[in-house]
Amino acid sequence: MTLLAERTRPPVGHRRAGSRSGRRAPAPLRVVAFLLLAAGSLVALAPFAWMVATSFKQPQDVFTSTPHLLPTTEEGDWAGTLANYTEVFELGGFGGAFLNSVLVVAVLIPLKVFCSALAAYAFARIPFPGRDRLFAALLATIMLPSVALLVPKVYVTQWLGMADSLTGLIVPSLVSAFDIFLLRQFFLTHPKEVEEAAMMDGASRLRIFWSIALPMARPALAVVTITAFIFHWNDLLWPLVILSDQDNYTLPLALQALASGRVAQPHLVMAGAVVAVMPVILIFLIFQRRILDGIQFTGLK
């Protein structure tokens, strides 16, 4: 059970010609597979290309029966514009929503990772009576589908006076049992000797956690941080049931409001969609190997 330890290894078969994979396919087959994959990835990426292309088009160039990927007029003259972006930022409330989204993840993610790591470390390393039963109880909460608790969770959040505020987006999500489970697995694989030597030198538990365990757990913390960022940046359901004031909207809500307008405005909606997905896509591109290998070994979404 060293799921997380696996994550620190170099990714299997990445950039190394199917090194571990069992079947050495004959060359013609490899070419066919490559062509199929190339076609498949074009299909997978086409919606993104179309989103970006539409976001730079003027309204009159959007509704044409012959679609152009580049923002051009019917005659084929260049007609790209940034007007859709200024419009969603100024009139569509995307400026405020962007700030709200940034604020929420900037406060929530570090706290969430810290709280989860703190508990995970104790469950892995600090013996105390009842510890393992407590951990089992915590694990049981993973089984509960989040939707099933939605109604009372909203009520608890209201009762604590956090409804319709960014606090109400942050506090209820501060701890994740799943992250605690993952990080505990990782701490369990640490060699004990370093920590024991530090104990002999009289270092406190907190000191050992902060100066030894956390730095060693960096790869695991990175995966937990990035997956939490992607989840909370994209989350629609919780903000939807907690927020009512438009000023508190996060990007997914602002996009949802824009998309359900009475008049179809694909050029604006696509500009909004670009704003909502770009930060995640950038983070994903930067850390893609770490994320993909991490997910491969844990099977989390």
Place this chain on the structure above:
Amino acid sequence: MELIRQAGARKGARPDTFVGWLFVTPAILHTIVFMAVPAAGALFLSFTEWDMTSAPRWTGLRNYQEILFDRDLYPDFWISVRVTLLYAVLAVPAALFTGFVQAYLIDTVRRGQGFFRLAFYLPVVTAEAAVAAIWRWLYDPQFGLINEALGLIGIEGPDWLGIPEMVVPALVLIAAWQSGTAMLIFLAGMKGIPRNLYEAAEIDGANRRAQLFSLTLPLLRPTTFYLTVTGVIFALQMFGVVYVLFGRDIGGPESAGLTYVLQLYVSGFRDGEMGVASAMSFLLFIATLLITALQFRLSRRDAAS
């Protein structure tokens, strides 16, 4: 005495109750407030009539009775059950099949493994609201790219989101586009199969197709099972995409896209029937458990035969 204890106990393993509790307190406190209390609350509230403003009124099993048997009062309930089951039954195999083919091909090529993995996973990290916004535009009956592409090969595309029969297929197509998770996990499974098994098969004269059907697929059965179970649980909770896809027209034409959680959301947060929504939540929880248990049972029988 002290000496004996020290010699007997492993260093670093002495109980440290105060610090231990200190470390886990934030997580435990949070779990009690935001998980345990809501879990108990959900069950209690499901036996009450409650609009979130006045005190809940105890009504016993009435919510369950009315949801399950009173079609005039909650006509959407069984519609949403049918839509959600249909979606799960079609979308999960579609995503698994697409993901498997992608993984198999990636495992075959030498170059570009990293890029293909990235391209197929990108739709998974995209926000639901954005996924719905993009596909709504792609499915546009007049200017949508999908029907434009179908037109190129001489097929007249339907009004995907406007015809009730086409709504679930449209959702299944989106699910197949988001096959990245299945692709990644299948790929990990394939990389984990020892090479010498294939070498032995080759010596026995098994061609590539025989290797696929008698080696790769059977060995990946646990992977397939894991992906099926998690995929179904996920599909039963489908909400964000349909909510944004149909905008004001909740559930789409003739409620053909009204998923379970979407109608739960409408009952609780639009109609203000929190007791009813809690009962629906609890029914979803039970249904998820039952369906998961059924899958475990089927897979065991499968393995035995």
